[in-house]
Amino acid sequence: MAVLGGVFLITYFKTINSKLTQLDFCQKDCWVNCVEPTESEARYLVENLGVEIDFLKAALDPEESSHIDSENGNELIIVDIPVIKKTDKDIVYSTIPLGIIITRDHIVTVSLSKNMVIEEVAKGFVKNISTRSKIQFALNLILRTAVKYLQYLKQIDKISDNVERDLKKSMKNKDFMQFLEVEKSLVYFSSSLKANESTLGKLMRGRLIKLHEEDKELLEDVLIEIRQAIEMTTIQINILSSTMEAFASIISNNLNIVMKILASITLIISVPTVVSGFYGMNTELPFADAPWFPWVLSLVLMVISYFILKKKDMM
Numbered sequence: 001m002a003v004l005g006g007v008f009l010i011t012y013f014k015t016i017n018s019k020l021t022q023l024d025f026c027q028k029d030c031w032v033n034c035v036e037p038t039e040s041e042a043r044y045l046v047e048n049l050g051v052e053i054d055f056l057k058a059a060l061d062p063e064e065s066s067h068i069d070s071e072n073g074n075e076l077i078i079v080d081i082p083v084i085k086k087t088d089k090d091i092v093y094s095t096i097p098l099g100i101i102i103t104r105d106h107i108v109t110v111s112l113s114k115n116m117v118i119e120e121v122a123k124g125f126v127k128n129i130s131t132r133s134k135i136q137f138a139l140n141l142i143l144r145t146a147v148k149y150l151q152y153l154k155q156i157d158k159i160s161d162n163v164e165r166d167l168k169k170s171m172k173n174k175d176f177m178q179f180l181e182v183e184k185s186l187v188y189f190s191s192s193l194k195a196n197e198s199t200l201g202k203l204m205r206g207r208l209i210k211l212h213e214e215d216k217e218l219l220e221d222v223l224i225e226i227r228q229a230i231e232m233t234t235i236q237i238n239i240l241s242s243t244m245e246a247f248a249s250i251i252s253n254n255l256n257i258v259m260k261i262l263a264s265i266t267l268i269i270s271v272p273t274v275v276s277g278f279y280g281m282n283t284e285l286p287f288a289d290a291p292w293f294p295w296v297l298s299l300v301l302m303v304i305s306y307f308i309l310k311k312k313d314m315m
Contacts, residue, residue: 010034010041013122015130020122031131032108033118045110050074050103059099059110066097066195070208075102077138077209079199080192081117081145082152090178093152093185095192098145100138102209107134109141117145135211139218142200146225149193153232156182160240167247176247183240190233197226264314268305272298 012023014030023030032049034041037060045051055076058064069076080095098117099110109118120126121144129140160182167175200223203209204216211219275298279285287293 010037010044011122013131015132018128018130020124020126020129020131022122026106028105029132029134030106031137032106033122034108034110035114035118036112037110045108049106049108051101051108052076055099055101056110059097059101060112062096062112064097066192066199068199068203068208073104075209076100077102077142077199077203079142079145079196081111081115082149082189082192083113083115084152090181092181093156093189095188098141100141102134102138107131107137117141117148120144120148135209135215136218139215139222142196143218143222143225145196146222146229149189149229150225150232153189153229153236156185157236160236160243164243171247171251179240179244183237183244186233186237186240190230190237193226193230193233197223197230200226260314264309267309268302271301271305275301 011033012026012030013020013033014023014027015021020031026032026049032045034045037045037056042056042060045056046053050073052071052074054071055069055074058069058076058078064078066079068078077100078097079100081098083094083096085092085094096112096115098115099108101108101110111118118141121129121141126140126144129137131137160179163175163178163182166172167179200219203211204219204223272294275294279294
């Protein structure tokens with residue numbers, strides 16, 4: 001393990017006796033993992049491990065899209081990986097680029113923040129992974145990324161169900177805002193998964209990075225998982241959009257009902273005003289000398305108005 005600048009540790013791993021083992025120093029055919037590297041750490045990767053500086057910059061660009069590249073014996077694979085960002089109120093799902101740089105002696109991963117994909121691989125959750133076969137190691141990383149997408153999509157589906165259940169009980173703004181956050185997460189996932197699928201399709205053609213037969217078989221497995229995640233994301237987006245439209249229609253309908261009832265109530269309570277207005281004028285009207293008559297007439301007209309409106313389904 002190398003200390004750079006006295007701040008951050010770049011971690012090294014190597015497959016020893018079929019087990020991924022963490023090392024104290026860099027060796028040939030090892031996996032070098034670097035998360036949010038400082039300037040000195042970036043310089044170390046470039047000067048000591050032969051990493052192309054342009055590849056490093058691309059891996060550290062949060063807006064970088066998924067792609068593959070090859071230059072001066074270095075091969076770069078950038079894929080978007082899913083991450084969870086916790087805020088004060090909610091848990092937000094998003095994606096960040098993961099740079100996988102293959103040099104002659106090492107495989108280097110560079111990411112902008114800690115993520116479960118790298119941590120699970122480092123903890124040995126992925127079986128039969130070897131750092132000696134760099135392409136297969138990279139493909140296993142991407143396969144773990146696809147699996148993590150599927151796990152997060154299941155979590156998002158449960159969150160959507162809970163929010164929908166809450167909305168059925170009482171329609172609150174915070175529930176609609178949470179629905180919007182879920183929809184935004186799904187859009188991020190959909191865009192990133194499609195970009196990853198395109199990159200893996202280019203990788204399958206083997207123009208920039210040479211693949212052996214076993215590499216192609218593993219890549220096919222990765223593509224199956226990625227396409228399954230894309231399909232699941234598309235289904236969830238469609239369901240979420242339909243649900244939002246349904247709730248919007250319900251809200252609009254409820255508003256119309258409320259406005260209709262209020263208009264009917266306004267009409268009924270305006271009857272005494274009209275009657276008293278007539279009997280307040282200096283004109284000859286029936287029963288003008290009976291002070292109780294306007295009240296009885298108003299009450300009768302209000303009851304008649306109520307039943308008419310009720311029959312017209314206005315109440």
